[in-house]
Amino acid sequence: MDRINKNLFTPPFYQLATILEQRILAGEFKPGESLPSENDLGREYELSRTTVRKCLSLLAERGLISAQQGRGTFVSRPSLDRALFVMEEFTAKMAQEGKKTGHRLVHVRFRKELPEFAQKIGMLPSQGILYYCRLLSADGEAVAVEHKYMCYKKGRPILENEFQYMAFSEIIAIHTDFLPVRSQAMLTAESVSEFDAKYLQLVPGAPVLRLQQVLYTGDDQPVGIGVFYYRSDRYSLISDIQPLKGGR
Numbered sequence: 001m002d003r004i005n006k007n008l009f010t011p012p013f014y015q016l017a018t019i020l021e022q023r024i025l026a027g028e029f030k031p032g033e034s035l036p037s038e039n040d041l042g043r044e045y046e047l048s049r050t051t052v053r054k055c056l057s058l059l060a061e062r063g064l065i066s067a068q069q070g071r072g073t074f075v076s077r078p079s080l081d082r083a084l085f086v087m088e089e090f091t092a093k094m095a096q097e098g099k100k101t102g103h104r105l106v107h108v109r110f111r112k113e114l115p116e117f118a119q120k121i122g123m124l125p126s127q128g129i130l131y132y133c134r135l136l137s138a139d140g141e142a143v144a145v146e147h148k149y150m151c152y153k154k155g156r157p158i159l160e161n162e163f164q165y166m167a168f169s170e171i172i173a174i175h176t177d178f179l180p181v182r183s184q185a186m187l188t189a190e191s192v193s194e195f196d197a198k199y200l201q202l203v204p205g206a207p208v209l210r211l212q213q214v215l216y217t218g219d220d221q222p223v224g225i226g227v228f229y230y231r232s233d234r235y236s237l238i239s240d241i242q243p244l245k246g247g248r
Helices: 012-025 038-045 049-061 087-096 116-120 160-165 168-175 194-200
Strands: 065-068 072-075 101-111 129-138 141-151 182-191 207-216 222-231
Touching: 012 038, 012 049, 012 168, 038 049, 049 065, 101 160, 116 222, 129 160, 141 168, 141 194, 168 207, 168 222, 194 222
Parallel strands: none
Antiparallel strands: 065 072, 101 129, 129 141, 141 222, 182 207, 207 222
16 A cells, blocks of 8 residues: 555555555665655645644654654664564464464454453543454464454444454544554463353363553553463464664
């Protein structure tokens, strides 16, 4: 994608952020170099200055760029001292291993209360919580169960296809008043519950990898939580942090 499609569900500012992120990662904009001005980006992509600013704010919150007053916006040098697990890479990872992936939506429901672990990190139910669960498979074999919780307002219908193929952060950005700009992941080893064991074809109490990923807004409000249970005998999580192309 290198142009803005205003007919998509994904907001234009989010599309532009994706385009600029790809250009940065491809080395077109190198660490320390300046990005085009807001006006130039607006003309190039036929967007308002407000939309461009929203995009740049998102990239800044992600740590990809930084603004210097009176000078402009510059590409940041990458931080390499922390682990980063990118959950949307499941399909790509399985494809590299020559496996065919599957995503099955188990159920979706509206909740008025949050689970205890979500309350502990300060997530508020607002007007309600939308919960959905998916089963991830590789070559027909169950590999992981994922549980997603997001702040949600009734009256904003989400298509089933979006649950299946759209990134969690995009669903929140499009269907709520919140803009997730950063995430925090925590990996632990746990015993699988009876519910998840049934889908993973394991004995209840068997060891699994549990990855909890929390999505935050710019003011550090948690607005989405994803909890993933992986079969430790079928899947491994790898953190691979590399400098941007052209970096030192």
